[in-house]
Amino acid sequence: MAEAHQAVAFQFTITPEGIDLQLSYQALNQIYLSGVRSWKKRVSRMRNRVIKGVYPASPSSWLFVAIGILATMYMQSDPSMGLIAKIQQHLPLRYRLTFDLQSVVVVALKVVWSVLTFKDQFCLKLLLSYHQWMFEQHGRVSNTTKVWVTLLRLLSGRKPLLYSYQTSLPHLPVPAVRDTLTRYLESVRPLLTDLEYKRMTDLANEFESSLGNRLQRYLKLKALWATNYVSDWWEEYIYLRGRGPIMVNSNYYGMDFLYVTPTSVQAARAGNTITALLLYRRMVNREELTPVRLHEAFPHLCASSAQCERMFNTTRTPGVETDVLQHWQDSEFVAVYSRGRYYRLWVYRAGRLLSAREIEHQIQWILDDPSPPLPGEEKLGALTAGDRVPWAQIRKEHFSSGVNKRSLDIIEKAAFFVTLDDEAQGMKGDDPTGNLDRYAKSLLHGKCYDRWFDKSFSIVIYKNGKSGLNAEHSWADAPTVAHLWEYTLATDAFQLGYTEDGHCKGEVERSLPPPHRLSWEIPSEVQDQIFSSLTVAKALADDVDCHVFPFRDFGKGKIKKLRVSPDAFIQISLQLAYFRDRGSFCLTYEASMTRLFREGRTETVRSCSNQSCAFVKALEGGEKTVNENSRLFRQASEKHQNLYRMAMTGAGIDRHLFCLYVVSKYLGVDSPFLKEVLSEPWCLSTSQTPVQQMELFDLKNHPDFVSLGGGFGPVADDGYGVSYIIVGEDMINFHVSSKHSCGETDSHRFGAQIAKALQDIMAVLSADTPSSSKGPAQPQSKKLL
Structure with missing residues (x-):
């Protein structure tokens, strides 16, 4: 084979006169140029270290x-x-x-x-x-x-580099125990009866007077020593130590454009998408990305070097007690899955990045490959979808040497994972609503074996050219991945583009060796475990009820004219929708970022407040006037925004209590208060997908190129997961998830309740137009998020 000759730089034969060396100058030249590329990267890193250091x-x-x-x-x-x-x-x-x-x-x-x-x-x-x-x-x-x-x-x-601000950002402060307990008790007050609230208050007071200050001293010591007193424990105990499946439970997804598919040629879409991702990786390596700002005049957010640096060439490897994130400095190939077969696709040749057209050519070769899967190969990926302990044991016993280790190393060391899906997805068709729901489920879990859920992220390219992304959660939070995906979609559609017949632009070097088919030797014991893991994953996937719907009645434009924060408007609408759906309130999780601090990740905004409950009860009771309902809403909105600001500035509740709980476990002491707090279920888990690169999406001139955002699975067995993205001025896209096994939840029903709640609150505020113009102005922080 031609590619085999190019892979061997030195050949020799033994003759009677001695050893006859035959040098492959073409292969040596490839090695030389690849080395030049590596040294350029090292020099660039050294230069960036000097610039960042001063x-x-x-x-x-x-x-x-x-x-x-x-x-x-x-x-x-x-x-x-x-x-x-x-x-x-x-x-x-x-x-x-x-x-x-x-x-x-x-x-x-x-x-x-x-x-x-x-x-x-x-x-x-x-x-x-x-x-x-x-x-x-x-x-x-x-x-x-x-x-x-x-x-x-x-x-x-x-002009700063990507990580220039890292050493200048402050460390996350440790709140006072009394302040955290006060805020916690206030957050649960609307959810408890008087007797339950008194009991919880007594537990909190006992914790503060006995164990709290002792734990706090250890936590403050850690805060003095560590860069961030939360992030490492959060990554380890919330993500890496989970022994259940990460598919659905942890991983999340991102969708393609809603109305537009730039090309229907699967290989071409893969070519441009892979190229755009590698161009983003190049900018990360060179630190050419501009640090994200809250506002042009306000400070940069933490670029979270650990998150950005582990975006590519990273895999979560399973362990018996805990998983480990493995990261490699560089990778010149991606791993590709197509119809049950795995491939290594080199994306660099002679030190240069292949053109999008050349990558399309290589992808098409994979699609045209008639070879069947090897025994056990087709559903091998199910091992990453099931429980972690069996996968760790099988990996150690059967993938630590030989051909299996070599092939697994290629997947794990790849820049990222690509699935060439043999199905068509998207909104188009006779059933657009159902199609969007099926699209979401496909990205969230697929067939449970055609994704590699351990990779930092996997790209899915569908048969009709639609694309999507599935991301592993432990290494980064959604805003980091959303930034990558925004860039990828915009670069694919507006920068790289396609020819009139839907192919990638550029030329193809015909001497390119074809992709390398991975080999496996999978014994019956491993195949049995693949079947067991697939059974667990299928049961989990079949239980997920996904519903995706674009809300087009109005968007942030009309909300902001009423001088209300769009995020607060949506969160209070979710409270109203949940109350109508379940007849009660629940503990509500809204993710906020703490990236104003070094290595900050997330904090919880407890969106169910006394003020939001008062508004919902007044609106549903029908006894208040429009003006009174409007006033109560604005009080709830102000409270929510203040909770969001507190979380962003290090005065949140849940991360502090979580770290106190971890310290108590290290000391071997039990706290009834912390144990109860950490076991409370989040029946409504919400998150906003940020739009961070508006300069890439000109929605005024290209209104069809709106993003669908992304979503995640339900956190509680009897709860809802809700993700939303505020796109442009006139649309909000929602992703709702729940479980079929719970008879009290229904994603479609809850989606309808969300839409009605949005409309009803807008009607209240619009009817109170005179007083709304006098309402409190929108704070800069919420306006800009």
């Missing part, structure tokens, strides 16, 4: 210092204007002999430069620790905040 100072400032030193040495001048000479006169004789003028100048200039650089970094960190601006109303900015904005602009004027 930010917000400029590395060029050190150049001026060096020039000053060389000029002084060359001209043999005394920049101290005689001061050093006078000091020499007063030194003992033995010190005068070793007192070198040039050394003093060099050291002095270095010290001055280092001090000034440290001063800039310290000042920037102090500025980024100021969060009061989030609590100010739009149009009512205090003088303190104005001065702060000016200083921040002056100090961070130079």
Whole structure:
């Protein structure tokens, strides 16, 4: 085979005269060019480390210092204007002999430069620790905040790299135990009877007076030592130590455009999508991505280097007690699954990234390959969909050596995983609503064996050209993946583009070797475990009830005209919908980010508040006037926004209590209060998918290119999972999930309740137009999220 010859650089034969070496110069040239690419990446990383290390100072400032030193040495001048000479006169004789003028100048200039650089970094960190601006109303900015904005602009004027702000961001503060307990009790008050609330208050008071302060001391010690006192424990105990399936329970998905499919050619869509993802990886490696801002005038969010760096070339490997995230510095190939077969697709040749057209050509070769799957190969991926312990044991026993290890290494070390699905998905057809629901389920779990759920993310390219993404959750949160997916969709459609017949643009180097088919030796014992894991995964997948619907009656444009936060409007609507659906309120989880702090991940906004419950009861009771209902709604909206700001600025509830619980386990002490708090079910789990790169999506000129966002599975067996994305000014897309096995939940019914709740609240606020114009202005923080 041609590709086999190119893979071997040296060939030799033994002759009577000695060893006859035959050098493959083409292969050697490939090795040389690949090495050049690797060294370029190393040089780029070294350069970026220097720039980040002195930010917000400029590395060029050190150049001026060096020039000053060389000029002084060359001209043999005394920049101290005689001061050093006078000091020499007063030194003992033995010190005068070793007192070198040039050394003093060099050291002095270095010290001055280092001090000034440290001063800039310290000042920037102090500025980024100021969060009061989030609590100010739009149009009512205090003088303190104005001065702060000016200083921040002056100090961070130079264009930053992706991670430039990392060392200047403040550490996540540890709230006081009393403050956290007070906020917790307030959050559960509408969910408990008077007797239950008194009991919970007594438990909280007992915890504070006995164990709380002891645990808090350990936590503060960790906060002094660690970069972030939450993130590492959150990653390990919430994600990596889970022994159940990560499919549905942890992994989440992202969808393609709602109305548009750029091409119906499956291989072409794969070619452009893979190319766009690799271009994004290149920008991450070079740190060319602009750090995400809350607003043009306000600080950068944490780029979360751990999340961005582990985006590619990363796999979650199973363990008996805990899983491990494995990351490799680079990978020049992707793993591809098609009709039960696995392939390695090289995306670089001679150190250059293949063109989109060349990748399409390689994908088409895979699609046209007539070879059947090997025994046990077709459903091998089910091992990553089932329970973690059996997968860990089988991996250790049967995939730690030989051909199986080599093939598994290729999948795990690949930049990412690609599935060429043999089904068509999307909204088009006679049943658009049902098609969207089936599309969501396909991305969430597929056939339970045609995705590799351990990879940091897997791309799915459907037969009709539709695409999607399935992401593993432990390494990053949804905003990081959403940023990647936004870039991919926009680059695919608007930058790379397609020819008139739907193929990728560019030329194909015909000497490209075909993709490498992976080999497996899967004994009957492994096949039995594949069947067992598939049975577990199928039962889980069949139980998921997904419903996706675009809400087109209005969007954030009409909501903001009423001077209301769109997120607060939606969250209160969800409270109303749940009350109508179940006849009660429940503990509600809304994910917020803590990326104003270094290595921040998420915090919980407990959206079910006393104020939101008061509004829902008043609206459903029908005894209040429109003005009174509107006033109650605005009080609930203000409360929700304040809860969101508190969570973002490190004054949340749940991460602090979680870490106190972890400390108690390390100390071997039990807390009835913490045990009860951590076991409370989130019957309504919600999340907003952010739109972060508006410059990539020109929705005014291309209104059909709206994103569907993404979703996740239900968190509680008797609850709902709700994800939503606010797209443009006139649309909100919702993803609702629940379980068929619960007779009290129904995703379609709840979706209808959400739509009606949105309409009813809009009717209340629109009818109260005069007073709405006098309502509190929307805060900058919520306006910009």
